[in-house]
Amino acid sequence: MGDLISIVVPVYNGENSLEELYSALKKTASANNFKIELIFVDDNSSDKSYNQILELHNQDSRVKGIRLAQNFGQQNAIFCGFNYAAGDYIITMDDDLQHQPQDIVGLYQKIKEGFDVVYAIPQGRKYSFYRRMGSKLTNRLFNLITSKSKNIRVSSFRIITQKMMKKITAADKSFIYISAVILREKAEIANIYTKQQQRKYGESNYNFLKLLKLFLKLYLYYGRLPLLKYLRSDKEQYIIAESTFKNNKS
Numbered sequence: 246m247g248d249l250i251s252i253v254v255p256v257y258n259g260e261n262s263l264e265e266l267y268s269a270l271k272k273t274a275s276a277n278n279f280k281i282e283l284i285f286v287d288d289n290s291s292d293k294s295y296n297q298i299l300e301l302h303n304q305d306s307r308v309k310g311i312r313l314a315q316n317f318g319q320q321n322a323i324f325c326g327f328n329y330a331a332g333d334y335i336i337t338m339d340d341d342l343q344h345q346p347q348d349i350v351g352l353y354q355k356i357k358e359g360f361d362v363v364y365a366i367p368q369g370r371k372y373s374f375y376r377r378m379g380s381k382l383t384n385r386l387f388n389l390i391t392s393k394s395k396n397i398r399v400s401s402f403r404i405i406t407q408k409m410m411k412k413i414t415a416a417d418k419s420f421i422y423i424s425a426v427i428l429r430e431k432a433e434i435a436n437i438y439t440k441q442q443q444r445k446y447g448e449s450n451y452n453f454l455k456l457l458k459l460f461l462k463l464y465l466y467y468g469r470l471p472l473l474k475y476l477r478s479d480k481e482q483y484i485i486a487e488s489t490f491k492n493n494k495s
Contacts, residue, residue, distance in 0.1 A: 249280050250353065250404075251332030255322035256287045259340035260294045266342060267301050267308065273346040279353075284329055285340075287312040288322040289486075302489050314484040319401070324421040325483040327414050329490055336404045337423070344402040348439045352404040361409045361432035365402040367441030391428035391467075398436055399424040418466050419480045425467040 252270060256263065267283065274281045285308065287295040298310035311325060323337050334356060338344040348365050355363045387393045405413075405427070413426045427434070465473055 247280075248333040248353075249282065249331060250274075250349070251282050251284060251330035251335045252349075253284045253286065253323055253326035253330060253335060253337050254340050255319045255326070255337075256285050256290060256294050256298070256340045257316075257319070257322075258290045258292045258294060260290070260292045260297045262340055262342050263294065263297045263301065266340060266346070267305075269342075269346040270349075271305070273349055277350055279349070281307060282330070282332065283308045284326045285310050286322040286326045288319065289313050289316040295487075299489070309489050311488040311490070312486045314486040317483045318420075320421045320423055321483050323423055324414070324416075325485070327410050329488075330410060333407055334404055335407065335410050336402075338402045343441050345439065345442060348402070348437075349404075351437045351439070352402075355435055355437050356404050356406065358435070359433070360435045361430075362403060362405045362427055363435045363437060364398060364400045365439045366398045366400055366436050368438045387425070387428055391425065393428045394434075397434050399428075402439075419478045419482055420462050420466045421482060422463055422467065425463060429467070 254266070259266075263285065270281070270283060273279070283301075283305075285298045285301075287298060287310065289312070295310065295312045298308070298312075301308040302310050309329065311329065313322060313325065317325075326337075327335065334353065336349060336352065338346075344365070352363050352365055387399070393399075409427065409430065409432055412430050413421075413423060416426050466477055
C-alpha cells in the first residue's frame, strides 16, 4: 500500500496504556502492510506519559511525540497533532485501549470508497448516564448548528482525508471541536460499526459540570448567532513545551 496513515492519539495520564496501544498498532500495521506514523500528543499529563512516549520514539522512529505546556483539552490536542501529520489519511483514536487498532482496517477500506470522513461507532456497549446524555445532547446540538444528516453519528475514532485535515487546521477558533468543523464543511461522511472494549486503565472523567461546560462551549464557538463571536476567547489553540519534531509549528 502506498498511502501513509497518520495516527494521532491525544494522551492524558496514559502511561499505563501507551506501550500496549503501540504494540497493537504496530501489529495491525504489519499484518496489513500499512505505512504508518504515530503522533502522541501529551495534553500536559501529571504522570510519566511523555517519558513513555519518548521511550517509544527511541525504539521506533515512526513514533512522534508532542508535550503541551498546559492542559488544552482532547480536541485541541488532536488539532495540534493534525498540524504535524504528513499522512494521506489521518486517524484519531483514544489512548485508553477502548478503540481497537484492528478496526483501522475497516476505516481505511471504507474511506477508500470516496468519503471525506468515516467514523467508527461502537455497538453493544453500555455507557454511564452522563455519557449517554452527553452523546444525545451533542447530537442534537450538531443537528441545530450544522447540516448533519440524522443518519450519521460521530465519535472520536475516525479517519479523514488529508484534504479534510487541511480544512480543519485552517480553523481559527481557540476552542476546537473537530466534528463541528467537519460538519460545517458539509463533508461526505460514512459510519462503520465496531465493538469497543471496556476501559482497561483509569476512569472516565465525565461528570455533569464538564458535560454542561462542553455543551455551552460548543454552542458559543460554533453557533450561528452573529453576537456569539464577541463572547469567544482569542487565547492560543495550543502551546508546545517540547516535541520530537525538529521544528515546532504554531
